[in-house]
Amino acid sequence: MKNLLNTGNLIKSLIIAIIMTAASSSNAQQIKPTSSGYAPANGIEVYYEVYGEGMPIILLHGAYYTIELNWGRLIPELAKTRKVIAIELQGHGHTPYSDRKLSRATLASDVEKVMDYLKIDSADVAGYSFGGQVAYQFAIQSPKRLRKLVIISAAYKSEGWVPEVINGFKKLKPELFANSPLQAAYDAVAPDKTKWTKFLEQMMASAGQPFNLGDDNIAKITAPVLIISGDNDGMDKVELAKTYKLLGGNVAADLQPMPKSHLAIVPNQSHVSLMQQTKTILDYLNGFLQ
Template sequence: MKSIFKSSTLKSLLILAVMVITSQVYGQKVKPSESGYAPANGSKVYYEVYGKGKPIVLLHGAFMTIDTNWGQLIPELSKNRKVIAVELQGHGHTPFSERKLSHTDLASDVTKVMDYLKIDKADVAGYSFGGAIAYQLAIQSPQRLNKLVIISATYKNSGWLPEVNNAFKGMKPDLFMNSPMHNAYDAVAPDKTKWTKFLEQMIASAGQPFDLGDDNISKISAPVLIIAGDNDGLDKTELSKTYRLLGGGVSADMGPMPKSQLAIVPGQSHVSLMMQTATILNYLNSFLQ
C-alpha cells in the first residue's frame, strides 16, 4: 500500500504542477482589488478580494494556496461576482499557528474574515479540505450562508474510499519536499522555516477520524451543489447518502425538484477535477444564479 500511495501521490503532484504552470502561463491573470489579513481568533488570516457583485467565498484544498487552487477560476468568477479567497491556517500567506487544527476553529476563522470585510452573507465554495470546512461553516453559522458548493469533499472520513484513508495514515513530510506545493508555499509564506511543522500538523489532522454528523448535514437549510469526479477517491455510495440527506435522490417527475444538486464529472481524479475550469464554472454559474 505504501508504494502504491507514493506512486499515486507523486502522479497527483505532477498534475498539480502542470495545473499551476498552465494557470500562470495561459490563464488570464488578474490582480486582487484588495488583499490583507483579518484578525481571527487570536491569529490572522490572509484574504484576497476580486471583482464586484454578489459575494462568494472560496476555500482551498489541503497544502494549497489561493493561486494553486483557484487561479484559473477567479478571473472568470470575478467578472460578475465579488470573490473573497481565503488562505486557511498555516497555508500560503497565513502564518503557521500551534493551535490544533479543528473544523470548528477554521470555519470560525472564515466568518471572522467575512466580519472584517463587512459581509453578512455569501455563497461559499470549498474544495477537498476546504469543502469539509465549508460543511462545518454551514452547520455552525447557517445565517452567514446563501448557497454552498462542495467540490470533491466529504464531511466524514468514511466518505473516502478505504485506500484513501490508508494513504492519509501513511503520509510523511518527506513526500512533499521540493514538490509544487512546497514551491508554492515558499513563494508566499511569511516564514518558510515552518514548512515541516505545517506538514506535520496537517498530516496529523488528516490521520484523525472525523465526522460532522449525518443529523447536522440533514439540517443544512441552504441549497448545496456537490461536484465530484467519478474517480476522485470519494466513496460514491456514501456520496449518494449525503445527497439524500440534503433532500436529493428523488424522482422529480413525481414531485418538486430538490433545492440541492449533484454533479459527477466523468473521467476525473481528485486533482484533475480542478483543472476542468469550464465545466466547474458552468456548474457554478447555473447553480448560483
C-alpha cells in the same frame, strides 16, 4: 514495505497531477486583487484576497494549496460578475503557521471572522477538498451567514473516501512533498518558510484522524447545496449518494418538486484533474448560484 511503496507511488502521482495544475494556473489569465490583507481571527491573522464586485462568494482551497494554485483559473471568470473573497486557511500560503489546534470548527469560525472584518453579512461559500470540509462545517455552525454552498470533491466524514485514500492519509510523510510544486508555492508567499515541515506535520496529523461532522447536521443544512465530484476522485460514490439524499436529493422529480440541492458527477476526472475543468465547474457554479 509494500504499503509504503504504494503510498509513495500515490503521492508521486498526486505531485505529477499538481505540477499539471500549477502549469495550467500559470498559463491562465492573471488579474490582481482589488484588495488583500489580514483579518484577525481566533488568535491568528488570516490572509484574504478580494476580486470584482457583486454578490459575494467565498473560496476555500484544498489542503496544502494556495489561492493561486487552487483557484487561479476560476477567479478571473467569477470576478466578472461576483465579489470573490479567497481565503488562505491556517498555515497555508500567506497565512502564518500557528501552534493553535487545527480543527474544522475553528477554521470555519475563521471564515466568519473574515466576513465580519470585511463587513459581509452573508455569502455563497465554495470549498474544494479540505476546504470543502471546512465549508460543510461553516454551513453547520453559521447557517445565517450562508446563502448557497458549493462542495467540490469533499466529504463531511472519513468514510466518504474510498479505503485507499483513507489509508494513504494515515501514511503521509513530509519528505514525500520535498521540492514539490506545493513547497514551491508555499515558499513563494509564506511569511516564514522555515515552518514548512511543521505545517505539513500539523496537516498530516489532522488528515490521519477519523472525523465525522454528523449525518444529522448535514440533514439540517437549509441552504441549497451543489456537490461536484469527479467520477474517480477518490470519493466513495455510495456515500456521496447518501449525502445527496440527506440534502433532499435522490427523488423522482417528475412526481414531486425538484430538490433545491444539486449533484454533478464529472466523467473521467480524478481528485486533482477535476479542478482543471474550468469551464465545466464554472457552468455548474453559474447555473446553481444564479
